[in-house]
Amino acid sequence: MRLSRYFLPVLKEDPKEAQIVSHRLMLRAGMIRQQAAGIYSWLPLGYKVLRRIEQIVHEEQQRVGHIPLLMPTLQSADLWRESGRYDDYGEEMLRIRDRHKRDLLYGPTNEEMITDIFRSHVGSYKDLPLTLYHIQWKFRDEIRPRFGVMRGREFLMKDGYNFDLTKEDALHAYNRHLVSYLRTYERMGLQAIPMRADGGPIGGDHTHEFLVLAETGESEVYYDSEITDLKFGNRRIDHDSHAECQAVMEEFTSRYARTDETHDETLFQQLPEDRRRVARGIEVGQIFYFGTKYSEPMGATVVAPDGSRVPVHMGSHGIGVSRLLGAIIEASHDERGIIWPEGVTPFHVGIVNLKQGDNSTDSACEALYAELRAQGLDPLYDDRDERAGAKFATMDLIGLPWRITVGPRGLANNKVELTNRRSGETEELPPNDAVARIAAIYEPVLNAG
Numbered sequence: 001m002r003l004s005r006y007f008l009p010v011l012k013e014d015p016k017e018a019q020i021v022s023h024r025l026m027l028r029a030g031m032i033r034q035q036a037a038g039i040y041s042w043l044p045l046g047y048k049v050l051r052r053i054e055q056i057v058h059e060e061q062q063r064v065g066h067i068p069l070l071m072p073t074l075q076s077a078d079l080w081r082e083s084g085r086y087d088d089y090g091e092e093m094l095r096i097r098d099r100h101k102r103d104l105l106y107g108p109t110n111e112e113m114i115t116d117i118f119r120s121h122v123g124s125y126k127d128l129p130l131t132l133y134h135i136q137w138k139f140r141d142e143i144r145p146r147f148g149v150m151r152g153r154e155f156l157m158k159d160g161y162n163f164d165l166t167k168e169d170a171l172h173a174y175n176r177h178l179v180s181y182l183r184t185y186e187r188m189g190l191q192a193i194p195m196r197a198d199g200g201p202i203g204g205d206h207t208h209e210f211l212v213l214a215e216t217g218e219s220e221v222y223y224d225s226e227i228t229d230l231k232f233g234n235r236r237i238d239h240d241s242h243a244e245c246q247a248v249m250e251e252f253t254s255r256y257a258r259t260d261e262t263h264d265e266t267l268f269q270q271l272p273e274d275r276r277r278v279a280r281g282i283e284v285g286q287i288f289y290f291g292t293k294y295s296e297p298m299g300a301t302v303v304a305p306d307g308s309r310v311p312v313h314m315g316s317h318g319i320g321v322s323r324l325l326g327a328i329i330e331a332s333h334d335e336r337g338i339i340w341p342e343g344v345t346p347f348h349v350g351i352v353n354l355k356q357g358d359n360s361t362d363s364a365c366e367a368l369y370a371e372l373r374a375q376g377l378d379p380l381y382d383d384r385d386e387r388a389g390a391k392f393a394t395m396d397l398i399g400l401p402w403r404i405t406v407g408p409r410g411l412a413n414n415k416v417e418l419t420n421r422r423s424g425e426t427e428e429l430p431p432n433d434a435v436a437r438i439a440a441i442y443e444p445v446l447n448a449g
């Protein structure tokens with residue numbers, strides 16, 4: 001993309017309404033625009049990151065055999081009356097009436113709808129196990145929408161639902177989700193720690209939240225510092241193996257790590273003092289096993305091997321896709337702006353032309369731009385007629401992990417500058433080497449799916 005032709009409405013001033021850094025930077029970098037309290041338009045740069053995050057989520061879901069589908073945002077109230085949640089859900093649910101006076105709602109989650117799909121089309125244990133998921137907008141009429149996309153009213157969620165014959169199989173699905181979430185967040189450059197949590201309006205007492213540690217997080221968390229040494233990394237796991245998934249689950253959840261809802265001070269005090277941590281965290285996902293809470297009242301049953309009809313065991317599993325942008329920025333920024341991890345960056349590398357209009361500089365930039373694209377990369381070329389300082393400030397603000405700076409002085413020696421956004425380290429090298437370097441850096445990212 002050439003910046004002169006892009007739509008990147010950056011703000012010079014700090015927006016007053018933003019209380020936390022991610023909200024401020026998303027507004028300043030022209031990523032989002034608020035349309036009503038907790039409701040945002042996704043401007044091109046924000047939309048690009050949102051799509052990258054969605055892509056990672058899709059790839060990691062499908063890696064473990066989960067099947068994508070798409071359910072609507074509007075749902076019939078009757079489904080929710082069947083489960084009993086229409087009255088229970090309270091004011092967070094946005095209720096709508098259509099012209100025929102039928103009650104609808106803007107879905108805050110989809111347990112009822114997926115259970116309806118299941119009961120209409122699946123009748124035998126032979127069709128199990130089954131996990132279906134989608135990435136779809138949700139609406140929760142939060143009392144206090146705040147912090148930009150972190151606590152929106154309209155927000156994008158990946159929600160998945162498993163259907164199993166037995167509790168044991170459903171707990172395997174739970175563990176498999178935990179494994180796949182660990183990998184998903186790591187690909188986004190995040191450490192998200194599974195912590196024992198509370199079932200809330202979704203239900204069940206077997207549930208973990210995934211938290212990214214950040215001072216601005218809304219949840220208070222208590223954990224054993226050893227847990228932050230755990231990495232999932234590039235392990236190869238057989239996702240159908242109960243034992244392998246169980247082992248990962250135990251490794252990542254056996255140390256003390258709880259949100260304030262389930263915190264137990266007596267247990268916590270048993271940790272050596274130097275390992276006790278009290279901090280704040282951003283909840284970027286949650287997994288639940290709730291057994292037959294929905295299948296029983298809604299009649300989602302299958303014929304079991306012995307011929308009897310039994311309600312299926314279910315769980316649901318959510319990732320806060322739009323919230324993740326805020327969480328990543330909270331975890332990765334400096335005073336100049338965002339620092340995107342390579343896995344989610346909107347553009348892989350920025351090209352800064354220090355002397356727009358100078359023939360040799362322009363053509364060197366054009367050649368770099370073309371070669372990077374030929375390598376399957378997505379560069380942003382700042383071809384505007386602006387001062388170098390302004391170009392650097394924009395690149396720093398929008399947070400591309402790498403920048404190639406091209407000017408007549410360097411080109412006289414066949415050199416450009418390659419700068420790392422995070423460390424600030426700069427190296428001079430021939431343009432071809434810069435392309436090769438960037439291609440090598442992104443090779444694992446482009447092949448991670």
Ligand code: P5A
Nearest residue numbers: 109151152155159283284285286316317318320323
């Ligand atoms: C699991 C999937 C559920 O809704 N039903 C389907 C279950 N879980 S949850 O924990 O309530 O939500 C899943 C994730 O969605 C994000 N989230 C939000 N993001 C932005 N703004 C909000 N108001 C909001 N509410 C929830 C969180 O990341 C949460 O973990």
